[in-house]
Amino acid sequence: MHAVATVEELRTHIQAARQSGRSIGCVPTMGALHAGHISLVEAARRETDFVVVTIFVNPTQFGPHEDFTKYPRPLERDLELCRDAGVDLVFHPEVATVYPTGATTSVDVGGVTSVLEGAFRPGHFRGVATIVLKLFNMVQPDVAFFGQKDFQQQLVIKQMVRDLDVPVRVQTCPTKREADGLAMSSRNVYLSPTERQTALLLSQALQLANSLAHDAQSTPSDIEAAMRRLLESETGVRIDYAVLVDPHTLAPLERLQSPMVALIAARVGTTRLIDNLVISSADSTDLPSS
């Protein structure tokens, strides 16, 4: 495995892989890798010949009062995990490499970026879209792999790729969970033992939504209210949103449909967590086709 920090080195390795006829898979990450990221690497290894993991804590997708400075950056451990997972190339640039002085361009995906995460984190998806497009232009992968955990993010990236004719196929992979249901996240390390227990309410609320959705008498607003009640059953949880929406447009629903997606963002103590579940009449975890 090679690990490089400059675009020139990255392009040299990519070009060599390309010239030997290999297809390129890319897994963009902010590091602090966990089994969720590794499952993306495994998908990339199954579907492409040369797997690139990018590790970059992107400042432009953090708000001014968010956790950019304290976000974990265990680079050596991340490299070890990548090596063990069979990654071919890690790209871990410095901020000044990615955003040299004088850079002014950004990508506005519009549409699905204005609601939910976009409403609670102004500028977040502009930062995400811009860095992902930059990484796509640097790596020029055939396929890029994203987790369903960041549900709205993968929608935004698919919209961008479609709208800008980016020659990359975007594949979304299932959320990885701890044995007790907590969605894996690099931010879980922020949780105290008590908060770690309270955080289970998010996945439990999603499962509750799934159960209620199979009762044809339920309405979307009933289900949203039930999720909120469960989340608020313990102190120390502050809900940003808990909604049941259309999985393509994220628009509110008048009545139940299939598929739908339940999406939650909540603070447990000071740690902001997100989770989601796609709910269809057939089965409750698969992604809708897109």
Place this chain on the structure above:
Amino acid sequence: MHAVATVEELRTHIQAARQSGRSIGCVPTMGALHAGHISLVEAARRETDFVVVTIFVNPTQFGPHEDFTKYPRPLERDLELCRDAGVDLVFHPEVATVYPTGATTSVDVGGVTSVLEGAFRPGHFRGVATIVLKLFNMVQPDVAFFGQKDFQQQLVIKQMVRDLDVPVRVQTCPTKREADGLAMSSRNVYLSPTERQTALLLSQALQLANSLAHDAQSTPSDIEAAMRRLLESETGVRIDYAVLVDPHTLAPLERLQSPMVALIAARVGTTRLIDNLVISSADSTDLPSS
């Protein structure tokens, strides 16, 4: 020469050229081709192996009261000119192909987009950047060729390419002029014979700026005033701007420097024309290195 209207056909031809080891040159145009465009094709033929001309009158770079509907679209003549010039592939998509229903993404280059053309044509450079990035993603050229005539546009595109790490080299080619100095433009067909004569004031004002700039006693504001006086010496000219600015930042100048660029936008009758001249102490027409 092939001429295609779908992205699928475009990509098939490009892929074949790429697989035969040829480098790709791209000349993005809005059609209504003239000798200026053909000079870009000639540059592309010198520097690359497979030359693609795109012909697309891009609605998103026109303001609501601009000339989108009346912009000339002589497709058959354009194809003939391309064939004669040795173009390999023309891509002339329909609007619905380029902007399918539901497209919401745009590119904001910031920086140099806010002044001059950006100030007089709000949204223009957002439209330009978005379509050019889309065309780059469709064609994936090694080199793209733009005219110096649209001076601010080539700056905006270079900034976008740099900021988004787009793997394309952008080359700017000199403005082509009629024998009497009028910069070639697809919009010159709008001019009546009288207006055609009045329009010479633009290139004459730029030449005046060049002469005055070689007198070390001049100040930038003297020169701008002199350009304005000349432009206003005939009725029927309305100036949007006539400035002498830094050729990289387009910022106003306190004092003369080298290089500088003189930029003019003015309406002659109802036709809006632009022209520019790079002025350096050594020579008055070359582009600054960038």
